[in-house]
Amino acid sequence: MKMKEFLKENERYWADRAEGYCQVNIDELRSNKKLEWIDIIKSNAPVFAWDRRLKVLDIGCGSGFFSIILSCAGYDVTAVDYTEEMLNKAKQNAGDLKDKIKFRRMDAHNLEFDEGEFDLIVTRNLTWNLKDPEKAYKSWYKVLRKGGKMINFDANWYLHLFDEEKRREYESDRKNVELSGMEDHYTCTDIDSMEDLARQVPLSKIKRPSWDKVVLDKIGFKNIKIDQNIWTKTWNEEEKLNYGSTPMFMIIGEK
Known part of the structure; x- marks a missing residue:
């Protein structure tokens, strides 16, 4: 699938999910977890000699969680997303x-x-x-000032589509969630549509964040740092149960 077609299909999916995704962000904004997120970002943000607000770009802002908490924290925030409905929710x-x-x-x-x-x-x-994460990383590097930083939080969300061991872990997560009586964050979405999209993107089948580190280094990022346990600080018990097989990592790169 070509990039233009992929973007259209991706946008349709996330437009349909905007309402549910928005509620997740609202719940986050009402919880104390936003304080942990602010602390993590602040502690890893660049420090410059001037006395002005840092200019922050929230890429793929969704329904606005990062944009809102960082604006509240005093940053000068720009938020971008490809899905118009997500921007409206934000x-x-x-x-x-x-x-x-x-x-x-x-x-x-x-x-x-x-x-x-x-x-x-x-x-x-x-x-x-x-569709082309390396191209995206290059674009992000370009818009950063020298000494600026990128902080990326992500996970191997759909590696279970290509890895049998991860598939077993994923199925175990689903059973554990069912036994707990908590909401299953996967089965409450259009799984078939999301998995169809996931099969079309390269990172679904690549174990990360080792891939990211190699690419960021090639692009020119320096002082690259990885924290594969950041999920322990940011997820509540329901999230930990839902995503036990796909722990979120943080990767930071400096220009």
Whole structure:
């Protein structure tokens, strides 16, 4: 499938999921977990000599969780997403912050910003979903200023489609969630459509974040750091039970 066709199909899927995804973000905003997220991002953000707000780019902002909490924390935030419906939800969730956050519809593979425009890039659960993640990383590197950082949170969300051991772990997660009586975050979505998309993107079948480190180093990122246990600080018990076989990692690169 060509990039243009893929983007259209991807957008349709996420537009359909916007309402449910939005509720997840609303729940996060109401919880104390947002404080842990802010602390993690702040502690890894770049430090410059000037006295001004850091310019932050939230790529694949979804319904606005990162954009909202970072704007509240005093950052100058720009939020981009390819799905118009997600951007509408993000603006709605932002409330009084709507006019402070700059929302743009944009393809993460081809950012339409000036070179060196941002001090910090944040993104969550996006790179696995890209048709050409290496191209996207190059675009992100370009819009970072020298000394700026990218903080990416992601996981091997659909490796179970290609790896038998991961498939068994995934099925075990589903059984454990059922026995617990908690909501299953997979079965409450259109699994068939999501798995169809997942099979079309390269990172579904690649064990990460080792792949990311190699690519970021090749592009020119330096001081690359990986934390494969970041999920222990950011997930609640329901998330840990749902995603036990796909623990979230954090990877940071500096320009």
